[in-house]
Amino acid sequence: MDVGEFELISDVTADLPAGDDVLLGVGDDAAVLRPAGDVVVTTDMLVDGIHFRQNWSPAFQIGRKAVAVNVSDVESMGAVPSAIVMALGLPAEAELDWVRELSAGVRDEAARAGVSLVGGDTARSGAVVITVTALGNLDGRAPVTRSGAREGDLVAVAGRLGWAGAGLTVLQRGFGSPKELVAEQQCPSVPYGQGRVASEAGATSMVDISDGLLADLGHVCAASGVGMDLATSNFELPEAIQRVSAATGVSPWNFILAGGEDHALAATFPAGTELPAGWRRVGVVTGSGEVTVDGERWEGPRGWTHFG
Amino acid sequence: MDVGEFELISDVTADLPAGDDVLLGVGDDAAVLRPAGDVVVTTDMLVDGIHFRQNWSPAFQIGRKAVAVNVSDVESMGAVPSAIVMALGLPAEAELDWVRELSAGVRDEAARAGVSLVGGDTARSGAVVITVTALGNLDGRAPVTRSGAREGDLVAVAGRLGWAGAGLTVLQRGFGSPKELVAEQQCPSVPYGQGRVASEAGATSMVDISDGLLADLGHVCAASGVGMDLATSNFELPEAIQRVSAATGVSPWNFILAGGEDHALAATFPAGTELPAGWRRVGVVTGSGEVTVDGERWEGPRGWTHFG
Structure with a gap:
């Protein structure tokens, strides 16, 4: 050519x-x-x-x-x-x-x-x-950085978590389905428009999830001088991810909490904020300095390295 | 690493x-x-x-x-x-x-x-x-595009022409000098600040010389629907380029008119414009639809292909 x-x-x-x-x-x-x-x-x-x-x-x-x-x-x-x-x-x-x-x-x-x-x-x-x-x-708004999270804020996400990581596991094992997970690995469904929505709703910090939820929230915690605790009961457990977990023996939480390349958005909001449509509360900002899951240190993988 | x-x-x-x-x-x-x-x-x-x-x-x-x-x-x-x-x-x-x-x-x-x-x-x-x-x-100024040259405008350049091309010829033949030409091939001396200066002086079109003067002026002529005639007597013939020409048999005009990667600026200005410091008049905008040199079609190379 x-x-x-x-x-x-x-x-x-x-x-x-x-x-x-x-x-x-x-x-x-x-x-x-x-x-x-x-x-x-x-x-x-x-x-x-x-x-x-x-x-x-x-x-x-x-x-x-x-x-x-x-x-x-x-x-x-x-x-x-x-x-x-x-x-x-x-x-x-x-x-x-x-x-x-x-x-x-x-x-x-x-x-x-x-x-x-x-x-x-x-x-x-x-x-x-x-x-x-x-x-x-920015249309006159201040940027929402990684450094604005404050103790007591709630932690919320918009978009899909774990789909791209589960899709990669499927591809690495030579399979082509569940197709919806493979598609997310090929190109993530970015929640377009939710960045502005979060800013207008008063988001105090925001990050996109490229390395894995725990790893990227860790960047926010480091920049903001805070910790976070996530509650697994707040997350969706998509049926397709459960199927991949059953077939591979990999915990679905490895995909959801540590899978990268989803490009969901995670943000913190002042306590009491009524979250806009598209956002799901998943945890709270703490003073601990680290990201915990259900009050415990997470012992699984936290983040992501590209497959190359 | x-x-x-x-x-x-x-x-x-x-x-x-x-x-x-x-x-x-x-x-x-x-x-x-x-x-x-x-x-x-x-x-x-x-x-x-x-x-x-x-x-x-x-x-x-x-x-x-x-x-x-x-x-x-x-x-x-x-x-x-x-x-x-x-x-x-x-x-x-x-x-x-x-x-x-x-x-x-x-x-x-x-x-x-x-x-x-x-x-x-x-x-x-x-x-x-x-x-x-x-x-x-742009600080409130309109952009200076390739499409604004008008018949009768003068053509001017800021920066060095032919140095990078002559430097490449030197390197290709396994030599390391004249060092000032080799240095221009390694990194061109962009005439920083002259873009704004030209705009404020009323430039009607402008382009940076990456492919070669004749080739890039040809882009301006195509976009503006004009031609240009350049006068060789208006150009500097740097002593280092003359030395390379003598040693290699390549005409210095091949370097100056067709050598690429110099990243000089070429612009057109309304007739009668007093050119700002750093700018040299080299020709005039015509209605011919092509770029000529001393009134003749240029038979040498017009532009540049990277060495890879």
Whole structure:
């Protein structure tokens, strides 16, 4: 394959509606945006064999995931996602059809997330490498950081937990179902819009769950100087995860509390907050300095390392 | 080497002063910026063996270049560079000292460019891959695009032309001097600040010279629906380039008119504009639809392909 940069970027951006805040999109030296308030920016690099595997994930889902995991970080600041730029490294042997499917996935997820793809770059590389940078608008709100949790706050989550980790276990054992778990491993269902909702509901801290719930809440506790206690009775135990646990002997709590790549949102709210729709209370902020489960130190895995 | 993401990003960002517009830097899910006016954003991916070679360039210069070539695109929109985020893919065999030198180069060039490094990501990859996304502020000015050149405008450049291309020829033939040309190939001297200066002086179009002067001016002509004629008598013929030409038999005009990677700025201004310091008039905008040199079609190379 020898796709020129311009042709490829044109393909990715074809038919993609641009938001009102995009003054200039793809095609010049840089894009121009008109931000609403302060701007949030984050970047992530996804590498074939580390963050995805072509034999486990169709190109469409890989494209979706590259957008989703980045925009998730914008959501977790309480911002409204606005735009992305993408740099794509492709090996010489990449097939044009594969790249088109990837592009279609990028477009699909950008539409779900409500972001405009405003720029990009392509390069020849040894393996597929995708870097997405995502921007968001705070619309006059303060960012919701990791450091604002206070003792007595309640801990809540939005989105799915454990699905991506259980899906990985399924794939690693050579199976393709439960399909809903495999799909979450291929591309997480980010709870788009809930970042702003949480901010408006008074969230005191927020983080997206990429490493595993206990690990990421541990980052919040470290930044905020607090602890947390989670109650397992507050969590959903999806039937598909129970089936994987029964078949593999892995506790469902390993998936739910320590599985990574779900990109759910976890936030703390002042005690007494009536949680908005989509949010589930799972615990309370304590002064202990660590994250406990049902009042006990958790002895299982806390987090996640990518499979590469 | 097994450097954790946090440790590495901390190393890169140590002692780096953040601009007043950085409300939140490295360490949370995303950074937060307070933009001055509309925001410019651009991204570029640099791959080992394509955009740099470790045997031709020390890590310090590679880090500098990753920043320079991105910020150059912010300059060429007439914006003031403000911030960068960087995603860094590193092979297992990367040496910690090499990564620290790279980081030092990133910090050095960020300081030259006046940008704050506000976020990053690291990943394991087969070869070194560096993606930088650069942001800039327009401070109430309109962006200077490729499409605003008008017949009769004058064409001017700021920065060096031909140095990086001549430096590449030197390296390809196994030599290490003239050192000033090799240094420009390792990391171009971007004329920081001249993007804003050109915009304030009334530039009607602008582009940064990454592919070669004739090729990039060709992009401006296509976007603006105009032609240009350049006069060779208007250009500097640096003594170092003349020496390389004498030693290799390559015309100095191949380097100056068609050598890429210099990241000079080229802009058009209304006829009669008194050019600001740092800008040199090199030609005029015509209605011909093509870029000519001394009134003739240029028969030499027009642009650049990376050496990989």
